[in-house]
Amino acid sequence: MEMIKVKDLHKNYGAKQVLKGIEFQAKEGEIIGIIGRNGVGKSTFLEILMLLKKYKDGDVQLFGKDIQNLSITDEKVMKKKISAVLQPTQFYKKLRVKELLELFAKYYQCSENVAEVIENFELEEQLKTFFDNLSGGWKQRVSLAIAFLSRPKLVILDEPTTGLDPHMKEVLWDNIRGYSERYQTTVILSTHSMEEVELYCDKVMLIEDGQSVFFDTPQNILATGYENMNQFYLQNTKKGGK
Numbered sequence: 001m002e003m004i005k006v007k008d009l010h011k012n013y014g015a016k017q018v019l020k021g022i023e024f025q026a027k028e029g030e031i032i033g034i035i036g037r038n039g040v041g042k043s044t045f046l047e048i049l050m051l052l053k054k055y056k057d058g059d060v061q062l063f064g065k066d067i068q069n070l071s072i073t074d075e076k077v078m079k080k081k082i083s084a085v086l087q088p089t090q091f092y093k094k095l096r097v098k099e100l101l102e103l104f105a106k107y108y109q110c111s112e113n114v115a116e117v118i119e120n121f122e123l124e125e126q127l128k129t130f131f132d133n134l135s136g137g138w139k140q141r142v143s144l145a146i147a148f149l150s151r152p153k154l155v156i157l158d159e160p161t162t163g164l165d166p167h168m169k170e171v172l173w174d175n176i177r178g179y180s181e182r183y184q185t186t187v188i189l190s191t192h193s194m195e196e197v198e199l200y201c202d203k204v205m206l207i208e209d210g211q212s213v214f215f216d217t218p219q220n221i222l223a224t225g226y227e228n229m230n231q232f233y234l235q236n237t238k239k240g241g242k
């Protein structure tokens with residue numbers, strides 16, 4: 001089933017045109033990486049899918065509904081199906097990991113899922129630690145656990161593994177893939193790691209000059225003659241950020 005359908009999406013910030021024709025689709029259970037140079041519009045695209053930003057032209061369908069003119073009720077229902085990794089805020093600091101999970105579980109009304117998340121993300125030993133005292137990698141791991149807590153249909157991750165060591169990356173990816181398979185969760189993420197795209201993503205979208213210039217499986221892209229995804233990226237993007 002198509003979860004997301006995007007046609008000819010355009011988005012401006014004032015006079016600045018950022019997205020100038022994005023074509024994108026995602027099915028249930030797919031993991032899709034969004035790649036492109038710094039400032040090309042990856043986060044903007046993810047924020048539109050999270051219903052946090054409006055867009056100018058184009059058509060964006062989420063769960064079979066056009067998101068531009070949603071009723072308040074439809075918007076609420078839709079937001080319940082979507083989860084994202086939030087940037088940790090001040091208020092996280094004063095809570096221990098266990099308290100944080102319980103707080104979000106209460107908010108999402110899914111307390112029965114807490115034990116599963118603790119087991120899957122192997123959080124047992126960190127439960128009594130204050131969030132603020134965790135290392136960057138563990139903070140990211142707890143944030144991901146929170147994102148999957150409510151068993152959302154769609155999870156959106158903005159650079160989920162930046163700055164993590166290779167073991168931590170592998171653990172997080174095992175968890176992302178595990179949840180995605182178990183609950184048929186669609187996962188859309190932005191990343192600058194071509195290695196992760198090749199290893200873990202079912203599909204990849206490359207944004208260049210505001211357009212989705214490639215949208216395919218890494219296997220199909222590599223079959224056209226690239227040694228690896230990094231070579232593909234370098235040959236299809238201009239040098240330098242915006």
Ligand SMILES: Nc1ncnc2c1ncn2[C@@H]1O[C@H](COP(=O)(O)OP(=O)(O)OP(=O)(O)O)[C@@H](O)[C@H]1O
Nearest residue numbers: 013018036037038039040041042043044045190242
């Ligand atoms: N609220 C805003 N107002 C004006 N310009 C913005 C706003 N948010 C983002 N931009 C600009 O839009 C462009 C796209 O930004 P965006 O954060 O979506 O890029 P990105 O691909 O996620 O970048 P990175 O890889 O560096 O995270 C950038 O030039 C950025 O400066």
